[in-house]
Amino acid sequence: MLKVLAIVPARAGSKRLPQKNIKELGGLPLVAHTFEAIKEAKYISHTLATSDCPKVLEIASSYEQVTPLARPAELASDTASSLDVIKHAVEFAKECEIEFDVICLLQPTTPLRAAEDIDSAIELYIEKNAKGVVSMTECAHSPLWSTRLKEEHDFKQFISGLTNTRAQDLDPYYQLNGAIYLVDKIEFERSGKLFLEQDYYPYIMSNESSIDIDTEIDFLIAATVLKHRADKVC
Incomplete structure (x- = not known):
């Protein structure tokens, strides 16, 4: 059976929303929503939570099959790349003899991503015999209705091109939502990339499940959606 290693990167620093990964959202720290989704997912065989935040590592250690990984200072700066963080986690997994075929990067800033999304993305990966899958969502507003303003x-000229054009008549566009990245372990070690040119497929998620928390406004929107979901259950 396919073995999937989930990597959850959650550093302490955040300029726009300080300490956002441990900020309480719907009764849980933000990062815990990703751990909860992993717990319910069918295909994740092991999880590494990589962080320089002691509180994140403490939260991670409370979950079975989640290994907290203290992140070196050089990988916790504003300039550190996600790829280097993943490489560090992959090397740690290999040193610990954790077996895996696929890397699944799950950023905690997309807390409304459900276990079903993780499972469906992995099932797409299996169905397509893929080398990678990335989650996307439909753009709320078509980029054809936007332009640069240098002056x-x-x-x-942009306005004149929109004459008699209705938004509903435009083709849908899709954007990365940052929720799920799947990549073949061997392919990642060979290329050092998450984004591949061949055998790479999009997994489409709803706008609601794709809310990405970067600012206080994003956080408030996510909190409102979670409350709405809870109220519907009641």
């Missing part, structure tokens, strides 16, 4: 009047 004050740059938008005039």
